Amino acid sequence: MSTLEHLREIMTRVARCNGDEIGLATALKDVEADSLHWLQIIIRVEGDFDIEIDFERMAALTTIGDFVSYIDSCRA
Numbered sequence: 001m002s003t004l005e006h007l008r009e010i011m012t013r014v015a016r017c018n019g020d021e022i023g024l025a026t027a028l029k030d031v032e033a034d035s036l037h038w039l040q041i042i043i044r045v046e047g048d049f050d051i052e053i054d055f056e057r058m059a060a061l062t063t064i065g066d067f068v069s070y071i072d073s074c075r076a
Contacts, residue, residue: 003049003068003071003072004023004024004064004068006048006049007022007045007064007067007068007071008022010041010044010045010048011031011033011041014033014037014040014041014044015031015032015033015034015037015041017031017032017033018032022064023064024063024064024065024068025063025064025065026063026064027062027063027064028061028062028063028064028066028067029062031064042058045071049071049074049075050075051071051074051075052074053070053074057070058070
């Protein structure tokens with residue numbers, strides 16, 4: 001499973017948003033998730049990918065593609 005597919009799965013389970021609308025170019029602000037959902041998504045990403053997310057760097061990300069690249073860079 002690719003990072004995008006795994007992230008999409010996490011986001012649809014936690015925020016119950018439409019996974020078909022989540023692509024690399026999707027703006028993070030356009031994802032139908034509130035702040036609690038985002039916290040749960042981040043915690044789940046950290047656990048599933050065995051990484052630690054820097055919230056300052058996360059705040060600078062603007063798209064799902066940026067988030068996927070960030071996750072991949074943490075795993076390298």
